[in-house]
Amino acid sequence: MTVEKPATLILTGNLNTGTRTVSKGSGIHINVKDKKTGAERTIIDGMTGAAVGALGWGDSAVIDIITEAAKETVYSYPALFGNDYAQQLAQFYIDNSPPGAFAAALWTGSGSESNENALKITYQYWKEQGKSKKTKFISRKTSYHGYTIGALSIGDSARATYFSDILLKSDQCIKMDECHPYRYKKDDESLEEYKNRLLDDLEKLILAEDPETVASIIVETLPGSSLGTCPPPPGYLPGIRRLCDKYDIIFHLDEVMCGTGRCNNGGLNCWENFLEPGQGPDIQVVGKTLGSGYVTIAGVLVSPKVKQVYTDKNATIMGAQTYHGHGFNCLVALKIQERIKELNLTANMFKMGNYMGELVGQKLLGKSKITGDVRGIGGFWSVEFVKNTDTKEVFDVKLDIGHRIQDVCIDNGLTVMGMQGSFKGTGDHILIAPSFIVTKEDVEKIADIIEKSVLQVEKALIAEGEL
Numbered sequence: 001m002t003v004e005k006p007a008t009l010i011l012t013g014n015l016n017t018g019t020r021t022v023s024k025g026s027g028i029h030i031n032v033k034d035k036k037t038g039a040e041r042t043i044i045d046g047m048t049g050a051a052v053g054a055l056g057w058g059d060s061a062v063i064d065i066i067t068e069a070a071k072e073t074v075y076s077y078p079a080l081f082g083n084d085y086a087q088q089l090a091q092f093y094i095d096n097s098p099p100g101a102f103a104a105a106l107w108t109g110s111g112s113e114s115n116e117n118a119l120k121i122t123y124q125y126w127k128e129q130g131k132s133k134k135t136k137f138i139s140r141k142t143s144y145h146g147y148t149i150g151a152l153s154i155g156d157s158a159r160a161t162y163f164s165d166i167l168l169k170s171d172q173c174i175k176m177d178e179c180h181p182y183r184y185k186k187d188d189e190s191l192e193e194y195k196n197r198l199l200d201d202l203e204k205l206i207l208a209e210d211p212e213t214v215a216s217i218i219v220e221t222l223p224g225s226s227l228g229t230c231p232p233p234p235g236y237l238p239g240i241r242r243l244c245d246k247y248d249i250i251f252h253l254d255e256v257m258c259g260t261g262r263c264n265n266g267g268l269n270c271w272e273n274f275l276e277p278g279q280g281p282d283i284q285v286v287g288k289t290l291g292s293g294y295v296t297i298a299g300v301l302v303s304p305k306v307k308q309v310y311t312d313k314n315a316t317i318m319g320a321q322t323y324h325g326h327g328f329n330c331l332v333a334l335k336i337q338e339r340i341k342e343l344n345l346t347a348n349m350f351k352m353g354n355y356m357g358e359l360v361g362q363k364l365l366g367k368s369k370i371t372g373d374v375r376g377i378g379g380f381w382s383v384e385f386v387k388n389t390d391t392k393e394v395f396d397v398k399l400d401i402g403h404r405i406q407d408v409c410i411d412n413g414l415t416v417m418g419m420q421g422s423f424k425g426t427g428d429h430i431l432i433a434p435s436f437i438v439t440k441e442d443v444e445k446i447a448d449i450i451e452k453s454v455l456q457v458e459k460a461l462i463a464e465g466e467l
């Protein structure tokens with residue numbers, strides 16, 4: 001195909017067709033420019049990018065925060081200097097998590113980079129104790145941990161498969177079964193029995209790999225783009241915690257998408273829905289809502305146990321990247337988090353999000369022929385689409401239903417995220433993750449547009465003979 005000139009100068013998406021652009025935002029709305037005509041429309045940002053937004057767009061208090069932070073901070077190179085703001089942000093996270101959960105943090109620029117660093121922190125943790133045989137990472141099938149090489153290696157999706165020839169060795173990146181009750185719980189099995197089966201299989205896997213070689217077990221607390229917000233069954237995460245303790249393995253939770261207030265009724269960590277305060281992870285990665293889309297910041301949090309090894313061994317953390325602990329980003333993120341706390345927005349998100357999920361379920365389940373499941377917690381929900389709701393048959397991959405519904409939602413005035421691959425490389429879902437500031441009226445509008453868009457696509461599929 002001959003292309004006369006590139007449609008875009010930016011190396012993302014399809015370079016020939018380009019992409020829609022966002023010009024401005026206000027509250028829960030963004031202005032989107034059509035990629036062909038340039039026409040601008042104001043739509044509801046139901047997904048806040050990739051579950052990034054917490055405070056809404058154009059918040060005047062954040063603009064003041066940013067102005068002050070620009071005046072107050074100066075760049076510090078992390079190999080030589082620290083800064084008070086990185087320290088204060090770590091203190092905020094520690095103070096607003098269950099007592100004793102975390103003891104130190106590394107602030108990075110993205111979730112992918114955080115997982116990369118978490119793998120290195122884990123390896124060094126074992127090596128400092130003379131356990132350098134612990135080099136295997138057990139993560140889950142159908143998981144996503146970011147787009148860098150290490151993060152893709154512990155992930156499992158078409159995004160990782162494409163790069164498989166250049167990833168970490170597969171005998172080092174072991175995959176356990178995903179936890180997806182809608183798809184994998186047998187009809188004659190209770191949720192409890194399904195959870196026990198997964199944990200038994202995981203224990204067998206650890207033993208087969210040799211626990212002496214297993215460094216960590218890595219799980220998305222509430223998986224998002226990968227599986228579509230499947231809440232872990234009661235006892236599942238505590239069971240993994242117990243296996244980690246039994247076999248001396250690091251428990252690494254990825255809360256980049258679901259954490260930092262998105263799914264916690266008044267607090268920060270999603271795992272507090274499923275684990276007792278004393279059962280928290282040894283390592284946790286966070287991102288997205290930490291900077292609420294205003295600054296590029298993510299992080300790695302470690303428990304007192306992990307920090308202790310580094311202090312006892314007098315070990316220097318190997319690796320200081322230029323923008324780690326960036327003072328400006330840390331100060332802005334800290335003030336944003338303080339504002340979220342002051343306005344009690346995570347509790348608002350939890351209440352409004354659960355209402356939104358309930359409404360979407362009421363409007364679609366049993367009414368739309370293509371809605372198989374509606375699931376989520378607080379501010380993070382998914383709708384899974386199927387060709388047949390009785391058999392759960394998936395749509396032909398070529399129909400790309402998740403993205404099609406996403407595009408219709410955008411045409412109808414709402415961003416959602418369309419995804420494919422939640423079931424053995426097939427299966428379609430959309431994700432919803434609005435700002436924490438949403439009102440009852442906002443989530444009712446979101447649910448209405450989702451209903452309208454799903455029914456519109458369903459009607460078109462019938463007309464096309466696909467249903």
Ligand SMILES: Cc1ncc(COP(=O)(O)O)c(C=O)c1O
Pocket residue numbers: 050109110111112113115144145146147220224225254255256257287288298
């Ligand atoms: C669970 C999870 N981990 C890691 C990442 C990677 O984060 P980033 O895109 O900031 O690199 C994502 C991104 O969506 C994610 O959902």
